[in-house]
Amino acid sequence: MKSLIYPLFVFLLFVVLAKQNIYAEDIKNYSLTIEGMTCSSCKRAIEKSVQKMPGIIEIKVNHQTGKGIVRFDAKKTNIEKIKKTIEGLGYKVLKYEEI
Numbered sequence: 001m002k003s004l005i006y007p008l009f010v011f012l013l014f015v016v017l018a019k020q021n022i023y024a025e026d027i028k029n030y031s032l033t034i035e036g037m038t039c040s041s042c043k044r045a046i047e048k049s050v051q052k053m054p055g056i057i058e059i060k061v062n063h064q065t066g067k068g069i070v071r072f073d074a075k076k077t078n079i080e081k082i083k084k085t086i087e088g089l090g091y092k093v094l095k096y097e098e099i
């Protein structure tokens, strides 16, 4: 019985590491250029709505520059869905680019 513990441990460690690796490959970062933000309420509205979407890890936007960065799990969402959410609030996504 004792001789089984070590191989089992190695196997489980391998499974965990393999899963993390796959996970890391699915994480995408995009830069955003958004038109229409005029104040910090606009910034908060966008960040709050996008953050609620499944698969979003982080979103940060700047209402002064109109720029933003979003980080998400590509298995759960995509940039088009994020764009739709932002545009559903009344802003326009002029440009997005994977970084």
Ligand SMILES: [Cu+2]
Residues within 6 Å of the ligand: 037, 038, 039, 040, 041, 042, 043
């Ligand atoms: Cu505003």
